[in-house]
Amino acid sequence: MYTTSNITSTGNCYTPILATDLFLSPLSQEPTPKHFYETMRSFIISWYGNWCGTLLVASCLAWQSGVVATAYSSFDEKPPVFDTVAEMKAAMTGTGTWCSDGKFANSNACFLIKSTVMRLNMDWDVAVTRGIACNFLVSTALWLAQLSQEQISKIFSIWICIVMFISSGFEHIVVNQLLCSLGMMIGAKDYGGVTWGDMMGNNFIPVSFGNFIGAAVLAMIMYGCYHRELPEYIAKQKEIHTVKGGDVAIAMDDKAGKA
Amino acid sequence: MSGIQPGSVSMSLSRRAQFTNPEVLEQFIAGAKKKAQYGHLKLFFLSVLGGLFLGLGALMSSQVGGRWGGTTGQNNLMFGGFGIPFGLMMIVFTGAELVTGNYLMFAILMLHVRVISQIPPTVYRPVRDCLSALLVMYVVVYTTKSK
Numbered sequence: 343m344y345t346t347s348n349i350t351s352t353g354n355c356y357t358p359i360l361a362t363d364l365f366l367s368p369l370s371q372e373p374t375p376k377h378f379y380e381t382m383r384s385f386i387i388s389w390y391g392n393w394c395g396t397l398l399v400a401s402c403l404a405w406q407s408g409v410v411a412t413a414y415s416s417f418d419e420k421p422p423v424f425d426t427v428a429e430m431k432a433a434m435t436g437t438g439t440w441c442s443d444g445k446f447a448n449s450n451a452c453f454l455i456k457s458t459v460m461r462l463n464m465d466w467d468v469a470v471t472r473g474i475a476c477n478f479l480v481s482t483a484l485w486l487a488q489l490s491q492e493q494i495s496k497i498f499s500i501w502i503c504i505v506m507f508i509s510s511g512f513e514h515i516v517v518n519q520l521l522c523s524l525g526m527m528i529g530a531k532d533y534g535g536v537t538w539g540d541m542m543g544n545n546f547i548p549v550s551f552g553n554f555i556g557a558a559v560l561a562m563i564m565y566g567c568y569h570r571e572l573p574e575y576i577a578k579q580k581e582i583h584t585v586k587g588g589d590v591a592i593a594m595d596d597k598a599g600k601a
Numbered sequence: 602m603s604g605i606q607p608g609s610v611s612m613s614l615s616r617r618a619q620f621t622n623p624e625v626l627e628q629f630i631a632g633a634k635k636k637a638q639y640g641h642l643k644l645f646f647l648s649v650l651g652g653l654f655l656g657l658g659a660l661m662s663s664q665v666g667g668r669w670g671g672t673t674g675q676n677n678l679m680f681g682g683f684g685i686p687f688g689l690m691m692i693v694f695t696g697a698e699l700v701t702g703n704y705l706m707f708a709i710l711m712l713h714v715r716v717i718s719q720i721p722p723t724v725y726r727p728v729r730d731c732l733s734a735l736l737v738m739y740v741v742v743y744t745t746k747s748k
Contacts, residue, residue: 377637384639384698387644388703391647391648395656396656410663449667480689481705491618504685505686508677511677515700
């Protein structure tokens with residue numbers, strides 16, 4: 343049933359996108375300024391809310407509880423592992439030292455510091471491109487999860503997409519909010535000379551921008567392909583194509599009727 | 602088969618394994634409209650919850666994947682395979698807010714209500730032309746520059 347609908351609508355994909363039918367199609371709802379305001383409000387509040395949540399994890403659950411060792415940090419109240427920054431740099435750049443000592447006990451902190459420095463020295467084009475690829479896959483995960491009806495199907499759908507984007511090395515803004523904040527707390531700012539401004543300017547802003555583009559690309563493709571099969575659209579088409587003064591409805595888009 | 606009550610067979614047969622794509626599109630539009638009705642505080646605290654879930658997932662990833670693996674490939678697989686996916690699963694099942702999920706839902710809502718048609722051409726055209734020029738500059742000039 344849904345296979346037929348998939349095939350017919352996939353064949354119809356390119357026309358609405360190329361003909362800018364996305365912006366001109368007669369849908370049932372008129373735009374209002376309220377929609378734009380609600381969208382911006384949701385983006386801003388959820389962005390900061392997500393950062394607050396990840397900062398809670400980074401500061402209370404990871405850094406203060408001591409599960410991630412503090413290498414060297416000038417604002418850390420606890421005694422750092424290294425006495426000086428030069429000592430930390432020497433221990434982290436050499437072989438067989440702090441990063442691999444004690445059966446790799448501190449290699450998680452080493453990983454966090456080095457990956458934070460790498461992320462905060464990233465060029466804008468790289469960050470935006472990685473953000474686009476990342477959120478295209480995250481949005482696909484959400485789409486597949488919504489497509490499934492059982493929880494185990496949703497779990498597997500999410501898992502495959504997330505493994506794809508993280509293992510490939512793409513950038514997700516909320517994951518970066520945790521990793522970069524935690525990396526800065528435990529010593530990346532001393533190790534790599536990066537600042538909190540770098541974190542915002544070189545990573546968070548371009549990655550957020552790329553994430554939005556990735557989601558918008560998937561949204562445009564899916565909406566372009568399937569909006570003709572929405573009940574609202576079909577009802578609107580029926581209303582438009584009904585001849586006034588009679589009950590005869592002319593043949594409407596037959597592909598839309600197969601949904 | 603004797604234990605099956607009358608009617609349960611037809612019910613199980615009529616139950617589909619998944620929704621269709623247009624149904625998902627409709628659900629996303631309805632979901633975005635519902636999210637738009639949230640108050641500021643509800644939105645904020647659900648976002649904090651989402652950040653906590655994904656933060657805990659990423660912390661597990663760094664604790665496990667950061668220590669695991671003799672090669673970068675193994676390390677990446679461990680980092681991405683466990684932790685962060687669990688965080689996103691918790692977010693999806695509990696209805697917490699994630700900014701990247703909102704990007705998708707509200708992009709669909711924006712397309713649905715044709716918000717671009719609201720922008721006046723005097724604003725829309727210069728921005729569009731500037732972005733197109735920048736894209737061409739980047740693709741043609743910057744990526745093909747000689748070393």
